[in-house]
Amino acid sequence: MDRGGLKFLCVSLLALAVPLCSAAWAAPLPFSDGFENVAVGAYPSENGWLTLSFGKTASVSDQDYGTGTRSFRLDSWPWSARMDYVSLDEVPEQLSYQASVCVDPSLGWVGLVGFMTRNGYQAPMWNSFGVDAGYGKVLFYGEGTVDLAPYTPGTWCTVRADLDFSTLTADLWVDDVLVAQGVTITPSEFDDPVMGHLTLSQWGVAAGSYLEYPYINFANVVYFDDLAMWQPEESAVIDPEIDIKPGSYPNPINLKSRGGTPVAIFSTDTFDATSVDPSTVDLAGAPVLQRGKHGIYAARPGDVDGDGLPDLLLLFRTADFDPSQLQGGVATLHGATYDGQGIEGSDDVFLVPRH
Numbered sequence: 001m002d003r004g005g006l007k008f009l010c011v012s013l014l015a016l017a018v019p020l021c022s023a024a025w026a027a028p029l030p031f032s033d034g035f036e037n038v039a040v041g042a043y044p045s046e047n048g049w050l051t052l053s054f055g056k057t058a059s060v061s062d063q064d065y066g067t068g069t070r071s072f073r074l075d076s077w078p079w080s081a082r083m084d085y086v087s088l089d090e091v092p093e094q095l096s097y098q099a100s101v102c103v104d105p106s107l108g109w110v111g112l113v114g115f116m117t118r119n120g121y122q123a124p125m126w127n128s129f130g131v132d133a134g135y136g137k138v139l140f141y142g143e144g145t146v147d148l149a150p151y152t153p154g155t156w157c158t159v160r161a162d163l164d165f166s167t168l169t170a171d172l173w174v175d176d177v178l179v180a181q182g183v184t185i186t187p188s189e190f191d192d193p194v195m196g197h198l199t200l201s202q203w204g205v206a207a208g209s210y211l212e213y214p215y216i217n218f219a220n221v222v223y224f225d226d227l228a229m230w231q232p233e234e235s236a237v238i239d240p241e242i243d244i245k246p247g248s249y250p251n252p253i254n255l256k257s258r259g260g261t262p263v264a265i266f267s268t269d270t271f272d273a274t275s276v277d278p279s280t281v282d283l284a285g286a287p288v289l290q291r292g293k294h295g296i297y298a299a300r301p302g303d304v305d306g307d308g309l310p311d312l313l314l315l316f317r318t319a320d321f322d323p324s325q326l327q328g329g330v331a332t333l334h335g336a337t338y339d340g341q342g343i344e345g346s347d348d349v350f351l352v353p354r355h
């Protein structure tokens, strides 16, 4: 593995290495940093943050921030990077993370965000970004080192990785722009010839410290904010049962009708139809009908099939249907829940009058 780009950090960590206690707290996914709820000057330990390498200091700051009024300021000594992390119980096959990073323009050299190994107190960060003021670049350390984008010291930069450990690839983003796809990453568990079996079970941030010419430096200040980790939705969409014209069959559609077409989305033990956001729903190209000057959606809960679970009843203006989306004898409904889970369901229709 190419770890050359992180040699500075390995060396500096060896100097003040501390054995890792096993953390009782593990970050649930999705995870977000919580810095906004921590007093300025305090360490965000109640949010699960732990210290790996002591550097100089680390605390929540209001001097400079990404969003809100707080960020996390890390301050390193020349021979000790400052590293802080949260633990994961396990790394899922797909995992995304993002962070905003600002490296102090007068003192700072590099800010890192990514993974560490549980028993790797001397290990660098893995599948990580280096926001590098010394080189003026944003880099990614996967199996190799990838040069992603320029970086201007003293500015905030947002990095994001969509990691897929089943294919060992990542898609990488800098400032909301996809800058690299299919980059080879380090597995979440692997055998190291020196350290033995390693797992990427910690995720965090570091203010790196160079020891090598020409980047010997004697201080490093890096701010981090808007740190988050999440799992992509397990399936792209879920497919609830729907009933066009509930309770009757077949389902004739007269596109010249001035009326409406009711549709039920059914709940199950594992799916709550009332969690569907009506503003996201379309059926055969038609949005949910809106009423009144406030545009209230014609959507209401009700137990349509009598199973005791509230379903969602929606009304569409029949003339809004796209005829080309009804020709196959099936109308498909698309939408999403309020928390972003996509849904898709279909029911039979036939057009009247027949042509």
Ligand SMILES: [Ca+2]
Pocket (backbone or CB within 6 Å): 035, 036, 065, 066, 067, 068, 069, 070, 071, 225, 226
């Ligand atoms: Ca913030």
Ligand SMILES: [Ca+2]
Pocket (backbone or CB within 6 Å): 243, 244, 245, 246, 247, 248, 249, 250, 251
């Ligand atoms: Ca029906």
Ligand SMILES: [Ca+2]
Pocket (backbone or CB within 6 Å): 266, 267, 302, 303, 304, 305, 306, 307, 308, 309, 310, 311
């Ligand atoms: Ca029901």
